[in-house]
Amino acid sequence: SQTIHQWPATLVQPVGSPLSLECTVEGTSNPNLYWYRQAAGRGLQLLFYSVGIGQISSEVPQNLSASRPQDRQFILSSKKLLLSDSGFYLCAWDWGGGSQYFGPGTRLLVL
Amino acid sequence: ELKVEQNPLFLSMQEGKNYTIYCNYSTTSDRLYWYRQDPGKSLESLFVLLSNGAVKQEGRLMASLDTKARLSTLHITAAVHDLSATYFCAGPLEYGNKLVFGAGTILRVKS
Numbered sequence: 001s002q003t004i005h006q007w008p009a010t011l012v013q014p015v016g017s018p019l020s021l022e023c024t025v026e027g028t029s030n031p032n033l034y035w036y037r038q039a040a041g042r043g044l045q046l047l048f049y050s051v052g053i054g055q056i057s058s059e060v061p062q063n064l065s066a067s068r069p070q071d072r073q074f075i076l077s078s079k080k081l082l083l084s085d086s087g088f089y090l091c092a093w094d095w096g097g098g099s100q101y102f103g104p105g106t107r108l109l110v111l
Numbered sequence: 112e113l114k115v116e117q118n119p120l121f122l123s124m125q126e127g128k129n130y131t132i133y134c135n136y137s138t139t140s141d142r143l144y145w146y147r148q149d150p151g152k153s154l155e156s157l158f159v160l161l162s163n164g165a166v167k168q169e170g171r172l173m174a175s176l177d178t179k180a181r182l183s184t185l186h187i188t189a190a191v192h193d194l195s196a197t198y199f200c201a202g203p204l205e206y207g208n209k210l211v212f213g214a215g216t217i218l219r220v221k222s
Contacts, residue, residue, distance in 0.1 A: 042214070043212050043214040096208045103153060104152075104153050
């Protein structure tokens with residue numbers, strides 16, 4: 001069966017510091033991978049998606065970037081965090097055409 | 112641009128009562144997804160509706176899809192406290208695998 005991991009689970013970072021969130025998927029190959037952000041009490045905003053190694057599509061211009069160095073690894077980064085980057089970051093995967101499966105999420109607080 | 116609108120956004124109901132959450136979407140998609148999110152947790156896939164007239168049921172929840180009306184419903188029968196959560200519907204963009212999520216319906220079942 002497939003599992004998806006995210007770490008860290010929670011993170012408190014000062015404004016201006018860098019960020020690296022990691023997502024890995026097990027038990028599948030060549031998945032589509034997604035990064036979402038959920039602000040408190042809000043819906044989900046798609047940030048990035050990837051259909052393969054090194055292939056990243058950005059959905060919203062912002063202070064973040066994503067990379068996919070390996071087939072089942074997806075990384076969300078920032079060089080300098082802003083207060084507005086606070087939120088719940090969710091990684092998801094699918095094979096295309098079906099439901100997306102979400103990781104446990106990383107709760108980020110920028111102070 | 113795909114729009115996915117849920118209503119109501121907040122629903123407080125008594126145990127044992129029935130209610131329906133509505134999800135309207137703006138494209139000609141024949142797929143629609145429902146997710147559940149418990150407070151502080153990630154999203155869990157509930158239903159995948161893949162064609163017009165599709166109906167899926169699990170326990171006290173039943174989801175249906177009317178692609179002609181561009182409407183999906185999530186019906187709750189004889190609500191119990193354990194159903195308290197936020198429910199999201201999501202529809203795919205017409206091209207590719209990206210999903211657009213509704214704002215979510217916060218359901219609180221009171222005993």
